[in-house]
Amino acid sequence: MAPPAVGPDEGRRRDVARARTPRRGQAAMGYVFSSGYTVLLILFGVLPTLYAIFLAFTDSGAFVGFDNFVKVFQDYRFWPAVQHVAIYVVIWLTLQTVFVVLLALVVHSLGQRWLSASTRFVYYIPGALAGASSVMLWLFLLDPSVSPVSFVLxxxxxxxxxxxVSIENLPVIFTVIAFWTGAGGWxxxxxxALNNISPEVIEAARVDGANAVQTAWRIQLPLMRKWISYMGIMTLAAGTQLFVEPRVLSQASKGVVPADYSLNQLAYLYAFRQNDFSGSAAISLLLLVVALGLAAFFVFRGGLFERE
Structure with missing residues (x-):
């Protein structure tokens, strides 16, 4: 017996069904791989944030409105800490954006492949050190009596x-430490990101007479905008969380660097020295709001989620 004839509409429906089956499998696998991150995000991100919000608006379990925020604002240590973090973030964000992009363009322009790979590896080495280990290394570099670069100091x-490590030098010192530690990865x-730019686009610019600087300014930098915005967001997030560097320097300098230099240090003092977890949560919530606002600015200005 001959098989029943299949009409054109039925054939198209079968083709669509076959095409959807692999997509469903890929989507299911995507959910499996992302589920681990989602669980960790909820446990160690969303739930602690909700708990911090609860603490920030309560005192001993009783709702107190904005009293904890008013108390923090009136603390004589709060605004100097805000100023310290703001100056550091501005210096670090500016210098890191300029020098990281510039060094990436230089490395990308190297003609020898082995030289480019070796340079990237050298840049990445400092990032292998943990934050505390990096600061311990810098304790020796910043001491003129033992530093190998004492002549510079x-x-x-x-x-x-x-x-x-006087107060006025700390923003620059922290910027140098942060750049040395994290710039290589960026x-x-x-x-x-530069490798994702089509070689035909670069070649067309060169044919039109554009030199290296013009190509970088008019072609490469605009196409790297999303990546630069992403770096700005992560730099802001890390910069507002300044804690390890001033704390280690405070202990090493025997109080020359104050224990309440940064907002995170002040939040730590509120929680574990003053036993005031509500005040500490208020500072943490303020940092979160500021970081989210600045991140939103970079997302929309940088077109981070725009499709090409």
Missing amino acids: RAFGFETFVQT IVIMYG
């Missing part, structure tokens, strides 16, 4: 470790 007039990321 003395050229700026620093003869002792206390002079080096250079690698920006290098990958």
